[in-house]
Amino acid sequence: MQQFPEHLLSGYRNFMSGRYNDERDRYRTLAEAGQNPHTLVVACCDSRAAPETIFDCGPGELFVVRNVANMVPPYEPDGQYHATSAAIEFAVQALKIPNIVIMGHGRCGGIKAALDPDMEPLSPGDFIGKWMGLVRPAADQIQSNDLMTASERQTALERVSIRNSISNLRTFPYVRALEEQGKVLLHGAWFDISTGELWIMDAKTGDFGRPSDRSAAPLEDSEPAA
Structure with a gap:
């Protein structure tokens, strides 16, 4: 046995x-x-970035969905299998959770793969490659920027991906309707594994700043390299 x-x-x-x-x-x-959790967190599968640990939450407080690179796909009611969309549907429609947080993190392997044009599929199905296609247009633009270092490009795409997922959340009719009614709030966050810093996305500008200094310059200009 x-x-x-x-x-x-x-x-x-x-x-x-x-x-x-x-x-x-x-x-x-x-x-x-x-259960009656107060927040839905879409987080990465990465073992170093567990939301329950980072936010010091107890049982029943968070409804956590984890996938490669903490991404939300667009709303596609096509009869196929959509695990992340199913979890969002349950969290919003059944549990009536009022807060949704897309939480990215530094040194994300999925984001690194999206930025590597020479990355070979890990299996014939290339599930990661197809999944990371959700940010392919942004990855291509960022990868072509020769003025940025590799770590700066990765940091940039990690933030852009968070904003992209929030945009995709709004393609879900019930999420968009509840947000317009003020019953659901959408948030973005990024966790630096190396320093433990949490950066929060400004809902109006899309800029990231530390909670203790929300008036700081935009993340891309001031943050440490990921």
Whole structure:
């Protein structure tokens, strides 16, 4: 019989004796009453950028969708399989979550792949290549900018991708309608893995700034290299 990873079992035992034991009543309430998260976070699969850890949230607070490069595709009711769109539909329509955060991060592997014209498919299906096609037009423009370094180009596309996903969110009729009614708010954020800094997108200008200094110059002019 194949052995389950021991480090996961050890972590589970620590969880049961620690956090679960401390929050036992909360877990029971969530089990009986159901979930009522305050925020939907679309985040990257990257193991270094877990929203629950970054925002120090407990059980039931966040509804998290993770995919390669934290992207939202446009609304396409074509009868195909759309995991991210299905999660958004459930979060907005069923759970009535009022906040949606697209959270990118520095050194994103998916974004790096989108900027590499010589990247070979990892498998015959090239699922990552097709998925990153969502930002291909922006990637081509940024990649052609010889005045930027490789790290600056990656940082730029990580931010542009966040704005692109927010635009795609507005192609969902119910998201657009609820935003216009003030019942849903769309947010962008970027996390620097190396420094722990969180940058927040200004909803009006699209510029990124640190929460402690929202009046700072636009991110592209002032941020550290990713």
